[in-house]
Amino acid sequence: MSTGGCNGSTQVEQQGPGPDEVVVETSATPSRAVIWLHGLGADGHDFEPIVPALRAPDTRFVFPHAPVRPITINGGMGMRAWFDIDSLDRDMSLDEVGLAESVARVHALVQRERDRGIAADHILIAGFSQGGAIALVAGLTVDPAPAGIIALSTFITQRYQPTLASTIKDPSVPVFMAHGTQDPVVQFAFGQHAAQFLVDHGITVDWHQYPMGHAVCPPEIEHIGAWMRQRLDV
Numbered sequence: 001m002s003t004g005g006c007n008g009s010t011q012v013e014q015q016g017p018g019p020d021e022v023v024v025e026t027s028a029t030p031s032r033a034v035i036w037l038h039g040l041g042a043d044g045h046d047f048e049p050i051v052p053a054l055r056a057p058d059t060r061f062v063f064p065h066a067p068v069r070p071i072t073i074n075g076g077m078g079m080r081a082w083f084d085i086d087s088l089d090r091d092m093s094l095d096e097v098g099l100a101e102s103v104a105r106v107h108a109l110v111q112r113e114r115d116r117g118i119a120a121d122h123i124l125i126a127g128f129s130q131g132g133a134i135a136l137v138a139g140l141t142v143d144p145a146p147a148g149i150i151a152l153s154t155f156i157t158q159r160y161q162p163t164l165a166s167t168i169k170d171p172s173v174p175v176f177m178a179h180g181t182q183d184p185v186v187q188f189a190f191g192q193h194a195a196q197f198l199v200d201h202g203i204t205v206d207w208h209q210y211p212m213g214h215a216v217c218p219p220e221i222e223h224i225g226a227w228m229r230q231r232l233d234v
Helices: 048-054 096-115 130-141 161-167 188-200 218-232
Strands: 021-025 032-037 059-064 068-071 077-080 123-128 148-152 175-180 205-210
Touching: 021 048, 032 096, 032 130, 032 218, 048 059, 048 218, 059 096, 096 123, 096 130, 123 130, 123 218, 130 148, 130 161, 148 218, 175 188, 175 218, 188 205, 205 218
Parallel strands: 032 059, 032 123, 123 148, 148 175, 175 205
Antiparallel strands: 021 059, 068 077
């Protein structure tokens, strides 16, 4: 993930991360939460630096690490990933086991925040690239619904669309989507197709596009922060 230098000045308190996650809190007793999933080959530290720029007070950011697993498209090399991937085609085959495990983990993280006293409508699920795909599936299938979903530079595989369509819990969940028009990894058209799929199923999508590659840029972070603060009512 490339952010092009977008750190802000908000003070954050970093809690001692466990072995499976990075946690950043913007107050001593947060009443909102954001669960943010990294992309293929990265880890939970990847988006940690942008927290100040999001200017989200009273919020706990949870950045889980994906497990290390062999990735077919990379010759079976082991790396952190939410599911195996064999191609960058929209019709890629689906690692149903890995996807189900990752979705279940996000659902468990949402429940943990609720057990800590944070209401479902004060929880956002976010993700970049492969993490964005999991964020979409997890956010649309968790019950009760979250405050919203942030899906960046991502996709919904064509083969999984019928399954997702049949398991959406609440189509009123708002979705923020953003994509680089010059993305060489997840094609811009893949993001557009995913957004159209959501719209076709009654989901409101706030779509943004930027002249960039497979990355996150400062204007995008400003837009994410504004949308996040609105959804979390801060």
